[in-house]
Amino acid sequence: MQASLAGARLPGDAENAMTSGEGKVQLLLTTGLVMCLFLAETAANVSFAQETSVAPLTSDQVVQRMVERNDRRAQALESYRGTRIYNLEYHGLASKSATLVVAMTYRRPDEKKFCIVSESGSELLQARVLKRLLEAEVESMQEEQRRQTAMGPRNYEFRLVTYERTGDQGFYVLEVTPRIKNKFLFRGRIWVDGQDFAVARMEGEPAKNPSWWTKRNVIHVTYEKVGDFWLPARNETNTQVRIVGSSLLTIVYRDYEILNAGAVQITPSSGNILGCPGEPAKLSEARP
Numbered sequence: 001m002q003a004s005l006a007g008a009r010l011p012g013d014a015e016n017a018m019t020s021g022e023g024k025v026q027l028l029l030t031t032g033l034v035m036c037l038f039l040a041e042t043a044a045n046v047s048f049a050q051e052t053s054v055a056p057l058t059s060d061q062v063v064q065r066m067v068e069r070n071d072r073r074a075q076a077l078e079s080y081r082g083t084r085i086y087n088l089e090y091h092g093l094a095s096k097s098a099t100l101v102v103a104m105t106y107r108r109p110d111e112k113k114f115c116i117v118s119e120s121g122s123e124l125l126q127a128r129v130l131k132r133l134l135e136a137e138v139e140s141m142q143e144e145q146r147r148q149t150a151m152g153p154r155n156y157e158f159r160l161v162t163y164e165r166t167g168d169q170g171f172y173v174l175e176v177t178p179r180i181k182n183k184f185l186f187r188g189r190i191w192v193d194g195q196d197f198a199v200a201r202m203e204g205e206p207a208k209n210p211s212w213w214t215k216r217n218v219i220h221v222t223y224e225k226v227g228d229f230w231l232p233a234r235n236e237t238n239t240q241v242r243i244v245g246s247s248l249l250t251i252v253y254r255d256y257e258i259l260n261a262g263a264v265q266i267t268p269s270s271g272n273i274l275g276c277p278g279e280p281a282k283l284s285e286a287r288p
Contacts (some may be wrong), residue, residue: 055163055172056194062160062172065197067152073198074108077229079259081105083117085252086130090122092245098125102134110141149184151176151199161189170194171201178207186219198230199223215240226256 086100098121172192178185188204202221224233235251
């Protein structure tokens with residue numbers, strides 16, 4: 001899903017600068033920022049005191065085990081919930097920031113519900129970027145979208161770079177190259193846990209620049225093990241916007257709870273996906 005800040009108004013000279021020329025210079029933050037959400041749900045960052053050694057397995061063996069274990073975990077994870085803190089900072093024609101605290105519930109295979117607990121900061125960034133990220137994530141749960149972005153040999157080529165050890169833990173560092181140029185695929189490196197064969201860390205950028213207005217989108221994602229599952233822990237996307245500045249999106253994931261089958265009922269995605277139960281959806285537009 002691609003969203004822009006077109007139609008919203010900025011104060012004074014900032015607005016004039018954005019609307020000068022043949023067309024409006026849009027703050028195309030959303031396209032680059034949505035990238036991190038697709039990637040975060042695909043596969044996890046921990047600071048490692050590391051040493052390199054000979055890899056026990058080949059690249060093909062690591063990828064095969066990673067895909068097999070991911071499939072098992074996906075089948076076993078019926079439902080979970082947690083809290084997310086979205087923080088967006090933009091520096092350019094004007095400096096703005098916004099924060100959303102969101103409660104999220106997931107149910108296999110493709111149902112998600114977001115409840116906005118609190119919101120603060122720029123109404124412009126709230127409505128035009130952060131809330132649209134939530135909408136885009138719901139859309140990304142569609143089966144075809146998940147298949148096209150899955151971390152596996154169908155969508156990527158893998159090359160073993162090194163094998164790192166941290167105490168008793170080993171991590172295979174793989175370079176990943178997308179087979180096609182797709183803005184929802186990833187180019188960079190992943191750190192695969194040598195015991196669980198789950199992605200523990202990702203660093204890179206979109207395979208295709210989402211927009212002419214963005215010069216670069218740098219993505220850092222880390223995961224943590226919750227019970228038998230690896231879930232996102234922290235996500236940072238730094239976007240350099242041509243002419244008009246840069247943005248930093250940070251998402252902190254916490255308070256995970258793995259739920260048993262039937263423990264939670266989730267409204268279908270056509271319903272109130274962004275509202276708390278019994279309340280209207282909080283999708284107000286930015287005020288002029």
